[in-house]
Amino acid sequence: MPSDTFESDSGMQQAGSENRISRRKLIASIGIVGAATVASTMFGQKSVFGNGNGNTVTQSVYGSGGGWAGTCCIPIKLADLRASSEPLSDDLYYITDAGQEGPFIGDASDTVSTDNTGTVVVSASGVRYKRIIATDFVNVKWFGAKGDGLTDDTVVVQNADNTAAALSKRLYFPSGTYMTYGLLLHTSWFSYEGATVKNNSPGSNRYNFLRIIGQNGIEITGLTFDGAVSPDPVAWSSSNYDSFTGALAFFVYNSSNIHLQQCVFQNSVMATLRVESCNSVTVVDCTMRKARGNFGDAVYVAGSRNVKFDRCLAEDYTRIGFVSESKSTNLSYSQCYARFGHDQSKLYGGGEYNTGFWAENSENVTYSQCVAENNTQSGFMVSPGANRLQESAAAAFVLDSCIAIDNLYGIIASDSLAKWFSVTCSGCYVTGSRFGVAINAYHPNDVVRLNECSIQLRVSEPGQLAVGMICSGNESQSTIQISNCTFDHSGMDMNTFASSTSSSGDIVVYNQAKFHMHIDRCTCVATSEPLYLKALQGSPLLKAANSFLAIPMLFNFLGVYFDNCKFSDNKHIVGGSSATTEIQFHKCSVFGGMNLTTTGRILFDDVRFALSGTQTIFIARTAGNKNILLEFVNCRFEKNIDTSDYIVRIQEEGTIKPTTLFKGCVFYNVNDVITSTNTFVWIVRAGTNYYYSECFSDDTVQKPLKVNTSLTIPSGNVMLDLH
Structure with missing residues (x-):
């Protein structure tokens, strides 16, 4: 009117x-x-x-x-x-x-x-x-804010915020774009229409666009905050990857009980959302996008505790999606998504990598049902770092039902600085990576647990290196436990997996590793395929149970123990010239040839050997120690003996030969053809002590034992018609 x-x-x-x-x-x-x-x-x-x-x-x-x-x-x-x-x-x-x-x-x-x-x-x-x-609110437009995307609304918005705070009320933003710079928030803000607050001074101090400093109990709902970062280069290079103007879209410092929900933080130099030195911060149903520069993180949390992210999306960043750093503790990420980390500075001479979720110098960090997709380097990376609070003895990290898609590394757990950590991955899934999980355990008390995880490897060209789980560490007391995990190497070049010189495999130990590794109930997606286990470097204590295995090379170890395992028809190599400790097989089935070399004790207990063709079990030891036994207890040996001279070859090279025992064993000639020249067991060196007890041999092999060049029927062995 x-x-x-x-x-x-x-x-x-x-x-x-x-x-x-x-x-x-x-x-x-x-x-x-x-x-x-x-x-x-x-x-x-x-x-x-x-x-x-x-x-x-x-x-x-x-x-x-x-x-x-x-x-x-x-x-x-x-x-x-x-x-x-x-x-x-x-x-x-x-x-x-x-x-x-x-x-x-x-x-x-x-x-x-x-x-x-x-x-x-x-x-x-x-x-x-x-x-x-x-x-309970005042309207920013009551104070004269235009929200037209052109007018500088800084003074008006600050006036409105100050007034609302003095009245203990929230500040409401109707739809529009409010151009501002240098705002300090003192009260809660909200918008029903998704109003935008945009940086009006991109060339100024990047930290000072919009800040919450020293506040308690502020809630921000339904707003978009825009740092006005400068455009991307036409082509990324070493001279421009960190050359951006603009600001952090939102900065929370030294504050507590801050709640951010249904907001968008975008177009920033450095982090779109930075939370530093805060306590009790909750971020729910928010989107963080387009962070640029060497420190282009979607979210950066530093020196803070009790921080929670729920149903948040981080995308299009040039460093990391979600970062926790600098003595942060008690952080949780639930149903968060980090995708499209690209143009990392490492590509252009810098030192930073693209990662979806990164926790370092932090402790007590949990990721639940989170997804990291299409990051140049890794999906998830956790590390205690040198500067954590150490409020607990171990820096604890938990990944529960998380998914890594199309990252070079799916999950990295690294304690390279020997700072004690505990990592638990449960129900996680890695797909499209060349390296599914990388573990570096260097502290004596480190424990890394992977349970019910699934890894699908992918390479871009035949013969390319790929590893399901790659593990390193130089502490003999650290522990890696892998249980109920599933591996899919169907897209791999199997020649590299079966090679004794290639580092490709489902589980690979490297870099002088000395940890204790426990593998239990692990399988491949294709149940007819074995799990390829390798240790080309290092000397772990290895315990594997209830798994189907192929071991192209396990050079050295602190001890090897297999329980209820099945070994494929590949050739298995366990030990080498430097191996000094024991090897044990219990309730196992061996379907391929096997070379075992160690100066320690070897025990086969209740093992079935079912070989074919020229496959044999070759055991070589170089120690001159008669007390180091080689034992076969309750074992069964099966083979068409016509195809080769023997099933088992034992070669003791020491001056003092250790003793070989066969107790309760059965030797079976599959084809029931009589042979007077071939045998079941060949003891190569004369002077090797051997004993048979309660053993039975198929009478088609007329001389079941060969010592040096002499064929014989050993005492303690009964010849039977087993057909």
């Missing part, structure tokens, strides 16, 4: 300082939204009206209803109220300026408040008119 006329109960009158309008006529004249607002003010009722985005907002009671009986409502422009020379009265004024609508009334007790446009207007006569507010 025009500002200079109104319709009274008796007809049209000329507006002026003496003009009044009835409540009924005011409601009719200012429209539905204004009517609902004023009605709730004057009649003491709650009203429900649209907020512009399809939702509804319930307005609280403005006043007591009857408290203003007898007053009149005066529609007026803000400028006119400010210019008014009227003395104080009990009249109710209704501001009609677009976006700033609302009721004001004079406050006789206040002679000092300054005019802030939004909630206090000081007239020319010195009257302080106060906006009547019954909601």
